Amino acid sequence: MGLIATVSELEEAVAARDGDRTGRAFTAMMRVVQTATVAERVLAGPRLAALLALFPPTGPRPMLAMAVGFCVEHGADPAGCAEPILDSVRQDLYDALEFARRWTEACPAAGELPEPDEEIIDDALLARLGGDRHEAARLALAWCAIEQWQPPALAVLCRSTEVRRRHASALLPACRELASLERHDLKCLAYALAVLDDEPLVVLHRPTGAGFEVGIGGIGDNFQLHTLLAHVLIGDGHVPGTAPSAESVRLATDPEPAQGRTQTIATGTFELLTADGEPVWNEGLPDDIPVVEGRRLLVLDEPAYQRSWNADRFFPHLAGKAELIRVLSADETRSWFARTSSGGGTHQHA
Known part of the structure; x- marks a missing residue:
């Protein structure tokens, strides 16, 4: 008996409230579904x-x-x-x-x-x-x-x-x-x-004093977020630094999951901080980033030490995305920096 016929038998047994028949049909279904x-x-x-x-x-x-x-x-x-x-x-x-x-x-x-x-x-x-x-x-x-x-x-x-x-x-x-x-x-x-979808994120880069609005979605942890922010901001020339490898980006974003664990290593580019200067751990989630006046606000600083990690994403079947929505104006950037613990970036844009 094929899977569909077995499911029909299970449906009929449940509808009839026949416990013995239901048990037999359930056992058969659990067996047949494996080879269907x-x-x-x-x-x-x-x-x-x-x-x-x-x-x-x-x-x-x-x-x-x-x-x-x-x-x-x-x-x-x-x-x-x-x-x-x-x-x-x-x-x-x-x-x-x-x-x-x-x-x-x-x-x-x-x-x-x-x-x-x-x-x-x-x-x-x-x-x-x-x-x-x-x-x-x-x-x-x-x-x-x-x-x-x-x-x-x-x-x-x-x-x-x-x-x-x-x-x-x-x-x-x-x-x-x-x-x-x-x-x-x-x-x-x-x-x-806790995965965020179509979430606007205000990102402030303290070393340059630049500000950005980045849309994120489908990101399983902050390792993946870190890689994608570096790809968007460094890879496209918005801030200085070493962009992540094409393979680490692919592993973070490809709709098709990797077949098994890879040996690809991603390297940390930023220190991720809250507006209050507290660390946003790579092991945590984008959902950990606090909301400040209606927007999640993330501050990027120079890394305190070198970090690296396996580039495989936390959820193999969940492809992450991060895209630059816009570069914030100088006035907007200053306004957002004023909401942080330091009150401003290292090099505030004029």
Whole structure:
């Protein structure tokens, strides 16, 4: 039986609320999707995504989402599959946070939150959470399974600007709150949710006193941002310095991801600073750059020491972009520099 027929059987089993039939169809689907054609995966992805809301929260929903993500990775429309996946992610993030709240309230002196391992789920744990037993089981499973939602979430987030615009900002606070409890590795999900798209960035180059407006999008971390700013500003002759290699730029921007890890090295050209003079770490995100009077404001200075890094981008399937929108006038540049801790560049343009 091919994938489409298997999906139809799963849909019918779910509609009939036949648990045994659903289990058999689900197992068959998970097997067949691995060997299906691209055309079958394109058709199956949205249909499987639509089943997520019909699966019980204590069932194998993350595994079903994994199958949807696999279809997206092989051609299915990310926008057509995203909403059921990300709605489920949002619910499990909130449920995991509620698990943490109840656990802590039930016995504040009991120490740290438990590791997210389904082996912890027993009668004593469910009793500790209180309330309805089925609800307690749902919260505990969310606590244990949330990391499993990262691959399917990344599949849709990294392949669609539309998906990120529609869903990311609503999910990011809960993701960061759960990650702050230090029991889950949600770095990739948090980074994907924090990606900026079509974001205007005011960039001040302190050594020359020049100012620019740069549009950025799809950038996974500040290593990638650093490379692209150097490409735009140095490569096009706006500020002095050594432009990044063509290969490091290609790795940052090419819609086709590199096949495996490369050995290409990028070299730091700037010191990235906030308006207050605090470092903007390469390991961080463009989203870390503070907003000053409605615009993210980044100051570039001479590097304090030589930095280099592997030029591969954080998200292989997410191509970054940075383009010069305009060079700021002398008056605009002076006005923006006045908002920084030093109050001006080294060589303010007349």
